[in-house]
Amino acid sequence: MQIELLEEIGLTKSEIKTYYALLELGSTTTGKIVDKAGVASSKIYEILDKLMDKGLANFIIKGSTKYFEAASPKRIIDYIDERQAEIARQKNELKKLLPELELKRQLSKYKSEAKIYKGYKGIETAFYEALDLLNKGDEMLVTGIPSRSKYLNRFFVKFGSKRANKNILMRAIFNEEARGEAQTEHEKVKLMKIKYIPQITPAAINIFKNRVLIFPETKDEPILVAIDNKEVERASESSLK
Known part of the structure; x- marks a missing residue:
């Protein structure tokens, strides 16, 4: 997957780096994600939340620790479909406003x-x-x-x-x-x-x-x-x- 292509569909550079890290690491903690992705530790939860909002990540709890995982790359297609549906809705609303x-x-x-x-x-x-x-x-x-x-x-x-x-x-x-x-x-x-x-x-x-x-x-x-x-x-x- 090219970074430029993922940026075009609406992901930020930090989200892309974090998603790549999750794909490579599998189920993992935030510390390892920060090291692998090279993103700020103060921003990692915000980035992960955005990926989860897009359906591209999830987590499980083992003991008292959260382990984050990448969703299937096929979910990127689902995310694009959802964006297209939202754009179509916005287009219809704009037509009413025209x-x-x-x-x-x-x-x-x-x-x-x-x-x-x-x-x-x-x-x-x-x-x-x-x-x-x-x-x-x-x-x-x-x-x-x-x-x-x-x-x-x-x-x-x-x-x-x-x-x-x-x-x-x-x-x-x-x-x-x-x-x-x-x-x-x-x-x-x-x-x-x-x-x-x-x-x-x-x-x-x-x-x-x-x-x-x-x-x-x-x-x-x-x-x-x-x-x-x-x-x-x-x-x-x-x-x-």
Whole structure:
């Protein structure tokens, strides 16, 4: 086994030297391991603990003395498999985080305060807070509305009722895939003018005066970014024309 290869898979030089010593010595005590591996005696237990965490060493007790042994070299393959599984898990978690990170990157050019809401209750809070900014006769503009879950359809029907009660018109552009859903039905959602576009947009943009809510649709925990910025409002309004 090459030291460089073992370093590439995540072992330190001290761990490699100690593992080699265990392979050569067999069941042995820490003093002999220190002499053979050439590592600091003050660090040997820490190194052995790390090897055991990786499944590459173990110990037995004879009398009152610990004797350490190397695990089978085949366990190195198991360790690599475990690392790959952990990397795959981390990759999946990162994929869930990417929409939020991408939104932050896109919004960094605006000198304004962006607030992030998470979870369905957070989404509801964001919309109701934004609705409070509008007065009778104002308009709410929305573009890029996708097909939504039953939960979100129910929420936006409820939200639409509160909006209509304030006599606020919503002009909206839906993705074609949303046609026929409760959120598009005039019988359920009053004071709404809608049209459809064939393409699927990455996020719905909701404009409430100077506040813009950017709501990307994800299969995982929903997130929403709220921005208070006149420039963003004007740019978003132009996309609806």
